[in-house]
Amino acid sequence: MYVLGIDGGGTKTKGIIAKSNGEIIAEATVGPTNPNSVDKWSLKKELQNLFTLLKQQCDSCFFQLKHVFAGMSGVGHPTTKEMVQKILVDLLPDHVHVTVNIDAINALYSGTLGKPGIVQIAGTGSITFSINHDGLSDRVGGWGYLSGEMGSGFALGRDALEAAFLAYDGLGTPTAISNFLLEYFQAAKLPDIIHAVYQEKNQKERVASLSKIVMRAADNGDQVAQGIIQKNAVHMGKSIACLQTKRFSKKDRVPVVLTGGIYNRLDLFQAIIEKEIRQHQLESILTVPKMEPIGGAIVAAWREEGVTVNSSFVKVFTR
Template identity: 55%
Template sequence: MYVIGIDGGGTKTKGVLANSNGEIIAETIVGASNPNSVLDADLRNEIAELFQSLKIQSGELYLKVRRVYAGMSGVGHPTARKDMKELISALVPDSINVTVNHDAITALYSGTLGNAGIVQIAGTGSITLGLGENGVLNRVGGWGYLLGEKGSGYALGSQGLEAAFLAHDGLGDTTELHQLFLDHFQVTSLPDAIQTIYRAKNLKETIAFLSKLVMKAADNGDPVAQKIIHHNAVHMAESISYLCKKMFIVGEAVPVVLTGGLFNRFDLFQDTMELVFLEKQLKVQLIKPEMEPVGGAVIAALKEEGIEIENHFSGKFSNRL
């Protein structure tokens, strides 16, 4: 059996055609596919290019694909999911079943191999999502950067900027972030960076990038940067804890999958998060996935076709990416 898994986001979209054993037949990367940030025509062109590339690479095997499972950002609303499903369905043979779901599901499956658990995404944006044994979903956050989105790259960058400007105004503690931002924006006075910030083509990405400087300052022992990281680590741990208590049996270890760029420096968040779990007397199994989220999309596709996922799937799949 052959399936196609898709991991679509605001920066890039990855597609993989694989068989039920986790053997990758074809793979490709195209541009952004978040319907909230991409024009309809551009969205269709990117998705069409993805399928065309997979078709060319896989040849006759493309006609044996049974299902497409697309984990996409920006499809939290039922209408958005419906529109995305219709777009994809129009680009593949009628014999292929199509499922579109939130990209947090595929991120979760990349760590649990299709089983229940919680996923904490901490990338440019953030969301905490739980999938229960009964198939019920619950979420905390993920409401967009204008509403805070703590635990994200944007949150770290935004809070870092705020702290730097407070220091500039004499209203906040002195922080290394001030100089780091001066160097980053190549200005001699922080207000000179305002025009660059507000005129940024992608404001969210521009500010989220600054999270790297916040982490750098924290590495250097800057108390302000360390406080920002602590604050966001507590928020993520409390969000995870809430879903643990709401969705799972107390006392059982809950799998918690950690994905997103911030967790490349999990060492900065780990102690704080684990302390919160300890204080709340929760057992969690923190998982850093061996495979990319697109692997979770392949798993989701196979599950919908009734295929049982073997424990060695992630190792075989990861070795091919």
């Protein structure tokens, strides 16, 4: 028996057919399938392409698929989710069960192996998402960079720019962030970086990349940088506590999966997040998953069929 897990994003889309013991039958990567960034026709073409590549590796397996779980970015809206679901059903043999859901599920299950819990994703953007014991899901955040999105790489980078320019203007505390920005942009004075920031086609990514500067300055004991990390980490803690309060019992030690580039520096955030959660009289177990998100998609597919993956599965999908 096989399932297919799909991890769909705005840059690329990965699909893996696997057994519950982790044996990989077929694996392929195609282009973007985020319905907010590609049109319906391109989306269908990419998925068609994915299936062709997978079939080339094992044609018979493809027709023995039990379940396809597609964890996709950009399918938060019910209409969009239905649209993607219909495309997948049309492309797959009649007997295959198809589930489409947001990509946060992949991230959550990559850490909880299909169990309920909370996932906090802090990459360029940020979102906190939960599935509880009754299968109910909820979220906070993830409303995009124009709505603040504290805890995201973008928010950290924007805070870095703001702090540096406030210091430059004589309105804020001097900070090591300023020098690191000059070094990063190879600029002589701060106003010279403006052009480089705004000229960049993907301004959001560029600003998010500056989050590394905040971390470096914090490592150097810079108090402004440490303040930025404090503020953002407290928000992460609040977001987790919010979902834990709303969707879990007070006594639950809820698994909380932390993923995304920001958590490469878990050491800077962990204690602050944990303290904030404790201040809400809650307990949780923070983990950074060793498995790739695509592993979580396959876990989700097996879970839909009532199957729990075993330890050899985890070994295969651990990076």
